Amino acid sequence: MRVKDIPEFYRRLQVLDPEPKGELNYVNSYTLLVAVVLSAQATDVGVNKATGPLFDVVDTPEKMAALGEKKLKDYIKTIGLFNSKAKNVIGLSRILIDEHDSIVPEDGAALEKLPGVGRKTANVVRNIAFGHPTIAVDTHLFRIGNRTGMAPGKTPLEVELKLLKRTPDEFMRHAHHWLILHGRYLCKARKPDCWRCPVDDLCNFKPKTPLPEEQIRQAKAVSRKAAVKKATLKKKKAKAPIPEPQQRRETA
Numbered sequence: 001m002r003v004k005d006i007p008e009f010y011r012r013l014q015v016l017d018p019e020p021k022g023e024l025n026y027v028n029s030y031t032l033l034v035a036v037v038l039s040a041q042a043t044d045v046g047v048n049k050a051t052g053p054l055f056d057v058v059d060t061p062e063k064m065a066a067l068g069e070k071k072l073k074d075y076i077k078t079i080g081l082f083n084s085k086a087k088n089v090i091g092l093s094r095i096l097i098d099e100h101d102s103i104v105p106e107d108g109a110a111l112e113k114l115p116g117v118g119r120k121t122a123n124v125v126r127n128i129a130f131g132h133p134t135i136a137v138d139t140h141l142f143r144i145g146n147r148t149g150m151a152p153g154k155t156p157l158e159v160e161l162k163l164l165k166r167t168p169d170e171f172m173r174h175a176h177h178w179l180i181l182h183g184r185y186l187c188k189a190r191k192p193d194c195w196r197c198p199v200d201d202l203c204n205f206k207p208k209t210p211l212p213e214e215q216i217r218q219a220k221a222v223s224r225k226a227a228v229k230k231a232t233l234k235k236k237k238a239k240a241p242i243p244e245p246q247q248r249r250e251t252a
């Protein structure tokens, strides 16, 4: 992708979804932080299933510390790596109580000091909870950056720094969500849906995935049916008797 096409890339995603939203459920900045920590190598749907009942009873660091690691594990045991995640969530809750007056810090460095919180998690929290123009590079963004040619890089950090440099200010606030949703539903890992992609003409990826066979077959069947219908109508018209007035004129 040419750097000069990047604004148009975002503009089209913006037209389709002006206010993109993440898919993790949370009720405040603390539960957002917990949900993002739990979402590492897990699906948002799976995390939401577990955090629904959990956040009904636990929505502050104090309540989480009081719940304890053992009971937390019961809530999140359906999520991958739940043992280490439970340990991190209890650990970060205690640090928030002891060092941050139970408030999630806005600062990236302070967030990254919490157990289980890396650069990606900190960027997600800073973007969603505090509106910072950060871009968290997860597996979807890493793939899109490289595949489209928008921000090629060998590491997530390299892709992130290029995206930060190349994303126009007006699109920074929502860039993370536009890209993540584009990667999740269209520019998928195994086979991107290029045939229905709104930015296919701007993207470097080749060869583009064509319209699926089954849909081509259905489209052909529909046009065959339409052709048969048209031909039948034509035949019927040809066989139809000549209208009265014309018949009279011909006889005369």
Ligand code: SF4
Pocket (backbone or CB within 6 Å): 147, 148, 186, 187, 188, 192, 193, 194, 195, 197, 198, 199, 200, 201, 203, 204, 205, 208, 209
């Ligand atoms: S054209 Fe294909 S590879 Fe390129 S962004 Fe769209 S879905 Fe992804």
